[in-house]
Amino acid sequence: MITLYFFMFTALFFMIIFGAVLTKLFQKQIIINSRTEYYFDIDVAKIKREKKAKKNRDRGKNLVIMKKYTDKAKAVIDERTSKTRKKELEQRLREAGYPLKLSPIDFRFLQFLIGAFLFFAIFLLLGKTETSFFSVIVLAGVVALLGMYYPSFYISKITKKRRQEIQKKMPDFFDMVNLSIEAGMGLDASLLKVCQQTKGPLSEEFMQALDDMKLGKSRREAFADLRKRVPVHQFQSIITLLIQADMLGVGMAKVIRSLTERIREQRTQLAREQAMKAPVKMVFPMMLFIFPAMFIVLLGPLIIYMLDML
Template sequence: MLDMLLLFLLAGFATTLIAGILLTFFRKQIAFNERVNKYFAEPIKKQKEDLIKDDNKKSIKMSIDPYWNKGTEMLNKRVSATERKKLDILLRDAGYPFKSAIDFRLFQIVLSAGISLPFLFFILPSSDNKMLTWVITFTLALLGFRLPVFYLGKKKTARIKAINVSMPDFFDTVNLLLEAGMGLDLALVEVSKKIKGPLANEFFQTLEDMKLGKSRREAFYALRKRVPSDSFQSVITSLIQADQLGIGMAKVLGNLTVRVREQRREAAREQAMKAPVKMLFPMVFFIFPSLFIVILGPLAITLITKGLGG
């Protein structure tokens, strides 16, 4: 038994020694192969996987598009101009996650039917309480119809937050380029290329409007209308006024970035002051009952089993 153990240890030591010698001699070749795989093989493999995914998405889209287009054509005749305008405002504030108001309305209908109809067809025939089943089906249909609206509200909040977070750095960089002698439009283009996000996309849209013939004032008015953020709208209003009065943009942007950072600090202080109030309800309903059970539980068990004399 001892001989077999020594044999296994000797074989392991020899294998480790040979592997170490081989790694020492072929170290450069192994490093070269790893670099080749990292910079050539892996990107090609990833590119092939992306192409396969794109082909699958295209095939699925091609099978769905005819039915989707028929649905949009039918809804296009039924949705009123007032309702379409309201949906356009919701989509604009959320950053247009859907192509148009008609596509959004069709998605609401499809989601509502997809949630409620299976429950109606499979649960209702075998249900004893038909009225309750109908109420649940109607509730599911209403929930499916309203969920996309809640989604747009979440997208709007996240978009406004992203714009407010990126505003100081964005306008600081624009201010540096203006002080270096670059024009406002070119500075906005360069900064929008470097700093990605919803704020850069909005300025790209504004610059495209200016290329199509709008004046800077009109394009900035449209930008202010598209972004429902109070701090951003105040910044754009100051830029419009500075452009009208001929004030230097660099000085205006410098003061605006200082003001935006102060507003963000005040908002952070406000959120910090709200934290104790927000923590009160979880503590009362979740933490305190657990503490009472742990602390007073043994005492209650002792009183129940042994009484006061125990």
């Protein structure tokens, strides 16, 4: 704590010294400005406000022009992108939770924008060097392709992370739903209450299903859409059982209690499976990093001794 106070006082001291030096250096200009404002009655604040307003107007015009060109580019991309590709991108973005609220066309535009920026950046950096023009073009093209692939890779990482988070939170989520149902609440009210109290992709997906039911969909249709949106096998099997229980009129409390037990058993089995895979995954790092060092330590002195004998 004493060290922290010492650094704080030291920084404050140097800031004061720096301010005093700047004031001394620009003292003449400060006096001239103050006298000019006094004798000519210049409203400096008004001038600053006018400059700021002009800057904001210019920025607004630039944004309008930029939006105009981006809309044209998106229209061209929309025409050139097939319906199948749009559906695939829509499915991937839906599974990732719509990061940055991007539509498929916005995502494709972002890919082309990153690729174009990297291409021109590499071209301008290496264009004035002694590297041949063909090599610069090839290198810029490769970097641009990698940059265009990066958003797709990022979406895949988000999707994988989202699936893992859904699998992790399923037991606790359905336990809370089961407790609410046993307390006397309905299934929809229980889901709404749990979604309001918890955060995460699982709550977001169920809230979307509840909103679909408010808009007129039946529970079966909303749960079927929910099953399509979340490509997790365990979650899909749970939603299928909930749909069947709703069709047959089975008590939801018993169904959800058995489902949570099954989920915990599957998580235990998955942990055991990952533990069994660990030795196989450790083989290559051991061969590349650990075994060579051990051989050097064990056989190094012997090799040196044999060389001396020879």
